Amino acid sequence: MNDFHREHREHIQEIFERKTGVKLRPERRRRPVRAAALAAALLLLCLTATAVGASLFSGLEGDDLSLGAVYEGGGVVTIQVENRSDKVLEFQRQLKLMRWSTGEEVPSLGGEVAFEGVKIAPHASGTMTLDLNGAYDLELLEEPLTEDWYYFVLTNHNFAFGQDWMCGIEFAPQVAAADPDPLPAPEADPAAVQAALEELRPYFEHVTFDLEERRTMDAEYMERVNRLLADFEGEVVPSVPSRLLVGDPDPAAVFDSTVPQEEQYLLIGEHRHFTDWNFKLLATDTESALVLSAMLPLERYEDAGRDMPVFYLFTYEKEAAQADRYAFLYGQLYSFAELEPRKVYEDERHVCYEVSGLIYSDLREHTQRFLDQNPDIRFDNQVWNRVQAIRDYYQAHMSDLFYYQ
Numbered sequence: 001m002n003d004f005h006r007e008h009r010e011h012i013q014e015i016f017e018r019k020t021g022v023k024l025r026p027e028r029r030r031r032p033v034r035a036a037a038l039a040a041a042l043l044l045l046c047l048t049a050t051a052v053g054a055s056l057f058s059g060l061e062g063d064d065l066s067l068g069a070v071y072e073g074g075g076v077v078t079i080q081v082e083n084r085s086d087k088v089l090e091f092q093r094q095l096k097l098m099r100w101s102t103g104e105e106v107p108s109l110g111g112e113v114a115f116e117g118v119k120i121a122p123h124a125s126g127t128m129t130l131d132l133n134g135a136y137d138l139e140l141l142e143e144p145l146t147e148d149w150y151y152f153v154l155t156n157h158n159f160a161f162g163q164d165w166m167c168g169i170e171f172a173p174q175v176a177a178a179d180p181d182p183l184p185a186p187e188a189d190p191a192a193v194q195a196a197l198e199e200l201r202p203y204f205e206h207v208t209f210d211l212e213e214r215r216t217m218d219a220e221y222m223e224r225v226n227r228l229l230a231d232f233e234g235e236v237v238p239s240v241p242s243r244l245l246v247g248d249p250d251p252a253a254v255f256d257s258t259v260p261q262e263e264q265y266l267l268i269g270e271h272r273h274f275t276d277w278n279f280k281l282l283a284t285d286t287e288s289a290l291v292l293s294a295m296l297p298l299e300r301y302e303d304a305g306r307d308m309p310v311f312y313l314f315t316y317e318k319e320a321a322q323a324d325r326y327a328f329l330y331g332q333l334y335s336f337a338e339l340e341p342r343k344v345y346e347d348e349r350h351v352c353y354e355v356s357g358l359i360y361s362d363l364r365e366h367t368q369r370f371l372d373q374n375p376d377i378r379f380d381n382q383v384w385n386r387v388q389a390i391r392d393y394y395q396a397h398m399s400d401l402f403y404y405q
Contacts, residue, residue: 057089059272060162060405062241062288065089065120067167069152075133079152079167083120089156091118091128096153097136103304106150111135141171161245161405162272186278187369191361196331199224204331207278214279222285225328232333235325239287239314242350243405246270246292246313246398253393256386268390269293269307276359277309277370283329289314289355292398294390296370299378306377308370310391311398312359313344315352330358345402352402363391 057063063085070078083089093115097106111134120126130152132138141150150169157163186207193204203221208214229236248265249255255267272288275281282289293307314329316336321327323337345352360366367387371379394401 055087056163057083057085057087057156058162059165060241060243062286063087063089065165067154067165069167069169071169071171075131075136075138077130077132077152077169079128079130079154080125081117081120081128082125083122086122088122089120091115091154091156092158093118094155095130096159097132098151098153099148100151101148106136106141108135109137138171144172144175146175186373188278188280189360189366189369192330192359195358197228197333199228200331204280207280209279218281218285221281225284229328232326234333234335236328236333237316237320237325237336239283239289239316239327240350241272241288242315244315244345244350244352244402245290245405246394247401247403249393249397249401255389255393256382258382267295267386269295271307273309276312280330282312282359283314283327287314292394294387296374296377296379296383296387298376300376306370306374308367308387310356310363310387311354311394312356313352313354315350318346318349318351321351327353329355332358334358344399354398363387 057065065084066080066082068080070080072078081089093113095113097108098104099106113135114131114133116129117127120128132141150171152167152169153159153164154167155164186209188204188207193201196204200221203217203224206217208217249268251261251264253264254261255264259267269292271291271293273282273291274285274288290313291309292311292313293309295305296308297305314327316327321336323340324335326333326335327339339353339355342353342355342357343351344354364384367379367384371377377383
């Protein structure tokens with residue numbers, strides 16, 4: 001459970017959610033800055049720029065890391081940290097210890113967690129050590145669990161969006177549960193596979209959830225992609241990890257009438273992903289999409305669910321995204337002229353495209369494939385109506401909800 005070397009925070013969450021059936025409640029996102037507050041917001045940005053700094057390690061800037069935690073006993077945890085960015089990564093001496101089955105923080109005894117090795121140099125690895133003695137009930141943590149896990153949330157900037165990372169931890173061996181019925185073989189969307197370049201189709205046709213097999217497939221796929229892009233005569237433009245986000249829906253929006261009005265926004269997930277839910281790279285291995293998801297409820301856990309991706313958003317520098325240049329998306333090259341109908345936002349700096357139609361061809365079939373691999377989801381007409389309502393709302397209003405964090 002500690003080997004998550006290629007996963008970002010959101011990717012780690014997907015892996016755990018597949019095993020636990022638990023979705024953490026998303027943090028409420030900030031709403032778009034309106035004209036009346038623009039001057040104050042700009043002033044605040046100026047005042048905080050020095051404190052935060054453009055060089056701060058951030059997932060929103062594409063900075064990558066890997067975390068692997070081991071419980072050494074006696075309340076001591078070691079976390080192997082790999083900093084894959086050009087920036088110094090320095091964790092704050094604070095954390096959250098969470099339990100997957102509840103999505104809630106484990107109560108503290110009041111003591112402080114002792115940290116060592118919090119600073120990791122660029123493109124370097126290091127070991128961070130945590131001493132939990134006095135901070136948590138160790139006897140409770142060391143009790144074996146069945147189909148449940150603990151995880152840490154670590155941060156370098158007060159758990160802000162893009163500045164916190166999850167890391168699974170086992171304090172005791174898992175108690176084996178009864179073997180579930182085998183799931184059907186995972187399927188790819190036939191239309192999306194057919195749209196990929198012929199030499200890249202085998203990568204999308206074979207879907208696996210085995211971590212090591214996926215790594216091998218990703219590496220082989222990127223070798224083919226790099227050769228293709230090197231031989232391509234046109235200019236290929238990479239997407240950028242901008243701070244452009246999609247704000248909360250209107251407070252009056254209703255996606256599911258059985259959910260309280262003040263909790264409607266919790267039915268929407270917003271994360272950055274390098275892959276689709278089948279763990280297929282969305283572009284190259286250095287590009288990520290902003291993904292808006294619909295939360296589908298679980299049968300087993302109250303107020304818990306899984307995020308099913310609905311919208312995939314890629315952002316590019318406006319100056320670079322010329323009509324005769326190309327983007328590489330889901331195994332195919334598309335000119336920006338071809339992508340023009342998919343444009344959902346544009347300003348003087350960036351242009352953003354919603355490309356879910358390149359990744360799956362039909363929402364109902366996409367949903368069924370997701371359900372086939374997640375049989376613990378409660379799905380009925382009410383939930384399907386929820387999915388459609390989320391799709392319809394964001395198709396109509398997404399362009400008005402963009403903002404910069």
